[in-house]
Amino acid sequence: MSTDHDRPWLAFHTGRAPDDRFESALDMLSAAVARNPGGDAVRYFDGRLSYAELDALSDAFAAGITAAGFTPGDRVALFLQNVPQFVIAQLGTWKAGGISVAINPMNREREVTELLRDSGASVLVTLESLYRDVAAHVVGDGGDSTVRTVLTTSELEYQTVDDPRVFARSARIECPGAQDMTELVERFRGRPAPVVATNADDVAVLTYTSGTTGPPKGAMTTHRNLLFNARTYRDWVGLDETDVVLAVAPLFHVTGLVGHLAVAVLTATPLVLMYRLDPALTLDTVEAEGATFTVGSITVYIALMNVPDASRAKLATLGKIYSGGAPVPPSTVEAFRAAFGHTIHNIYGLTETTSPSHAVPFGTEAPVDEASGALSVGVPVYDTVVRVVDEDGVEVPVGDVGELVVEGPQVVPGYWNKPEETARALHRDPARPRALHTGDVGYRDAEGWFYIVDRKKDQINAGGYKVWPREVEDVLYEHPAVREAAVVGVPDSYRGETVKAFVSLRAGAAVTGTEIVAFAKERMAAYKYPRQVEILDEIPKTVSGKVLRRELRER
Missing domain, CATH: 3.40.50.980 (Rossmann fold)
Structure with a gap:
């Protein structure tokens, strides 16, 4: 059994983000102006502010x-x-x-x-x-x-x-x-x-959920929420005034708002903007600006690996890399490390948690669950308590699968003008008024690492057998021709529902759907492997990189 000495990352989990005693997000700006008035706040191509x-x-x-x-x-x-x-x-x-x-x-x-x-x-x-x-x-x-x-x-x-x-x-x-x-x-x-x-509890931003599973809801992100997770990024990753923040996530998204804009202002460092993401331009920009830190969807890093002239030299300075918003296949992390020499650290959160509730400590290798092949999303960040509960809200034993419920200073107080939705997500237990029911299913291992299995609503019921799309996707990502993969359940006259995969291919790759089915069949239980594979030019996603499964089902 591991001891605390064997797990140095526990210092992150049990630590506490320092209190800068700011009352609002504007206090970060005032401090940055006082510390570094002539330093770059924004870099935009050849422009500087x-x-x-x-x-x-x-x-x-x-x-x-x-x-x-x-x-x-x-x-x-x-x-x-x-x-x-x-x-x-x-x-x-x-x-x-x-x-x-x-x-x-x-x-x-x-x-x-x-x-x-x-x-x-x-x-x-x-x-x-x-x-x-x-x-x-x-x-x-x-x-x-x-x-x-x-x-x-x-x-x-x-x-x-x-x-x-x-x-x-x-x-x-x-x-x-x-x-x-x-x-x-x-x-x-x-x-x-x-x-x-x-006031710290005043609403700073209405951050709308992506609407991948229903109408968007305006999460009431407070100044306190923003300040807490800006500090979390700073201290968890080890960012300071020598860093350069590269914005690969959109600023309208909670990842861009907190993991790019807010943390750059908090540390008085440059924020590098590129209008819209272009993979080749991103590589050139990292090299030209000496960018050191970014956080974005795994699809961003897949795109960078597929740039024809990508080289280690282009990303030499970008050593602090995190990915969230979409599942991270272990095979992609290995491929990125082989290509650029840097490790992608997993991070997990929702709009309602103002970006991270979990993260892999910087410099630490996330474990992979042997049974499912899932890469851990990390451990809870500062001052954050995460429980795994069953349908009745009862906490389940270590290793059992259930819904993740998050409590911490980053959890928003509710949804704008939606008291019923707020009550459903946040106020189920009167004793825990800010306990967010995430809708994500996962588990915690004996060492304290958390794993996300999938969204509750995305589970596939194939003839009574439960299939989580993410597990199938992780296997598909192991195929050398597959660039991106997304799995959904579709109607089936025999099983009621069956597994269908949509994939996009790497440049120059040639493979048939039948060949991909055979590849998965060799590696998965009979009820899990996709019976159908459709090859698309691009997998439909939100700007933040989340797969639009609803759109795929409607196809």
Whole structure:
């Protein structure tokens, strides 16, 4: 039996994230400006914003929207890609006492309408192209929203290189009915931001769930939630002022918000933005900027490995790498290490836990469960208690599978205007008012490591046998031709439900669905291996990398 001496990672699990005594996320910015006013806050291609400049620009944004009628508690919707304007508007919203609303730039009219209506946003900040294609139809004449002020901007601002890999289709666009954000900021530059008292338990962001299993819900992420997990990233990974944070996750997503933007401001380090993810550009950017840390979906790292001229030299500085948001196959971790010499550390969390509730301590090798082949998602982070419970909410023994229930300072207080959903997820047990029922099924081993089996709703019942898609996917990832894999249950006249796999292939690979079925059949029990395999160019995913299983089932 292992002793605590054999498990140095227990220092992470039992430790406590230091209290910086900040009351709001803006206190991080004030401290960063005081520590490093001339240092880079944002790098965007050849553009640079120092912390002093970022402070001034966000002041001007806050003053500008306040002059337009914005009041503390109002909401600002950010419908943007990873551009500097996102950071300016996010910080400026907090300075005006507001709540930001993160909107996926892939959303279309129906989805944007739903989020604006649900949040009651009074200000919308968006790219010119998104305004033309989507937002103008939502907030214009006949649109159904509460938006009073629309600010548009362009991905071409704050840089001059216009890299064709990302800007080939970019051009400045006239936006009738909207104000230009840069013009507003310049007009109010030099004016102080409004003086608004912000409490740690005030809502900072409405972070909408991805909606992969139902309508999106606005998690009420507080300043306390943000501060706690920004510190968790900093201390868990060992980040300091010498690091450079690379944004591969979208800033509208909780991973980008906390694991990129918030932790960069907390450590007063540069945040490197790339507008939209392009794998070849990402490799070049890491090399050019000396990026040291990032966290993103495993699909990002798969894409990097598939760049034709990828080399170790390109990623030499990027030694602090984490992956979350989607299952991480052990075979992919090994392939990435062979290609680049770096280890991908697993991390686990949800929108409702403000990013991580579990993580693999940096520099530690995550174990793989011998029975299932699953890679551990780590151990609970600071001040976090995780139980594994059965259908009745009773904690199950070590090694038994059940639903993960998380309690900690990162758990949000509830969902915006959804008391029933809040009660269902967070308030089932009066004695534990902030115990989040995650909907994820997993278990804890005797050493304290946690493993995620799958989402409860994704379990496949094949003739009475239970199949977890993730276990099948991990086997499929072992096939040398498979780039990505996703498994769902589909109707079957004999079994009621059977296993179907969708795969995309590596560049230049040639394999048939029948061959992949045979590969899996040799490695899995008869009830588990996929009876059907469909080869796709791309597996449909959310921007954060989660597989859209619902869309695959509908096929």
